[in-house]
Amino acid sequence: MRRDVFQAIADPTRRAIINMIANESMNLNAVAERFDISRPAISKHIKILTECGLVTINVQGREHYCEARLEKLNEVNEWVAQYKKFWEEKFDALELYLQELQSKSKTLNQGSDFLKSHRTSGKTRSSSLKKGKKK
Amino acid sequence: MSNTTSPTADREIVISRVVNAPQALVFEVWTKPEHLQNWWGPNGFSITTREANISAGGYWKFTMHGPNGVDYPTDVVYHEVTPTTKLRYAVSGKDHPEHLNFSTTVTFEETGEGKTTVTMTTLFLSKEAVEFVLREHHAREGGEQTIGKLAEYVEKLN
Numbered sequence: 001m002r003r004d005v006f007q008a009i010a011d012p013t014r015r016a017i018i019n020m021i022a023n024e025s026m027n028l029n030a031v032a033e034r035f036d037i038s039r040p041a042i043s044k045h046i047k048i049l050t051e052c053g054l055v056t057i058n059v060q061g062r063e064h065y066c067e068a069r070l071e072k073l074n075e076v077n078e079w080v081a082q083y084k085k086f087w088e089e090k091f092d093a094l095e096l097y098l099q100e101l102q103s104k105s106k107t108l109n110q111g112s113d114f115l116k117s118h119r120t121s122g123k124t125r126s127s128s129l130k131k132g133k134k135k
Numbered sequence: 136m137s138n139t140t141s142p143t144a145d146r147e148i149v150i151s152r153v154v155n156a157p158q159a160l161v162f163e164v165w166t167k168p169e170h171l172q173n174w175w176g177p178n179g180f181s182i183t184t185r186e187a188n189i190s191a192g193g194y195w196k197f198t199m200h201g202p203n204g205v206d207y208p209t210d211v212v213y214h215e216v217t218p219t220t221k222l223r224y225a226v227s228g229k230d231h232p233e234h235l236n237f238s239t240t241v242t243f244e245e246t247g248e249g250k251t252t253v254t255m256t257t258l259f260l261s262k263e264a265v266e267f268v269l270r271e272h273h274a275r276e277g278g279e280q281t282i283g284k285l286a287e288y289v290e291k292l293n
Contacts, residue, residue, distance in 0.1 A: 009264045073268050083148055087255060091152040093174040098156040114160045
């Protein structure tokens with residue numbers, strides 16, 4: 001299963017664990033003691049957090065210390081920025097495609113039901129052929 | 136562009152554009168595979184439709200062919216299809232983990248002179264998760280620029 005920062009912060013227990021160790025690393029047992037749920041359940045959450053890159057485990061003798069890697073949270077911002085950029089580009093492509101469809105429609109109609117029905121009605125479309133402006 | 140009244144505003148990504156085409160045509164190119172495959176995919180990708188039944192409860196199953204020769208099978212499931220004003224759907228795919236199957240709403244509004252405003256709203260995280268990211272970052276980074284875009288974005292929306 002794929003692991004990423006979204007998976008890590010989707011769960012309230014995992015968010016609580018990160019809160020707890022955000023400022024200083026903590027022994028795994030000490031983390032588990034602060035929760036009402038079972039030790040194996042906490043271990044599983046911590047395992048997911050390590051797989052998502054938000055927690056690293058440092059072994060010192062028999063002690064397992066959990067350390068938060070908060071820089072991973074940057075990926076949320078990056079993802080939002082990427083998603084917006086992707087869809088702004090798609091809207092550019094949509095505009096271009098609509099423009100193409102409407103200019104070809106005079107002769108071909110490009111398989112558009114809307115344009116077919118409007119050609120036969122003789123409605124003029126010249127006002128739609130100007131280049132669209134963003135936003 | 137941003138919706139300041141929505142209770143989900145802090146976990147939405149809103150993208151809006153006025154396009155130079157009538158509402159019915161814009162709706163058509165969002166709901167017919169033969170049109171969708173001409174503009175939907177990432178730049179440099181081509182799209183083959185495998186199966187389509189774009190209606191409420193229906194789907195559009197397609198494969199995106201990347202410039203590197205890799206195929207990305209993708210499914211869009213439609214929760215709402217209201218001609219010619221509104222769509223609501225979720226996207227899933229092999230490189231699209233389940234928890235990223237965000238719900239997206241697209242509205243088409245006539246804005247006069249044969250133009251249409253298309254607004255796409257994507258719910259991307261729980262409110263708690265967004266608050267968490269903001270809070271933890273402020274605590275650790277002391278409000279440095281790393282918090283950047285998300286903070287700006289959320290503040291703008293509120």
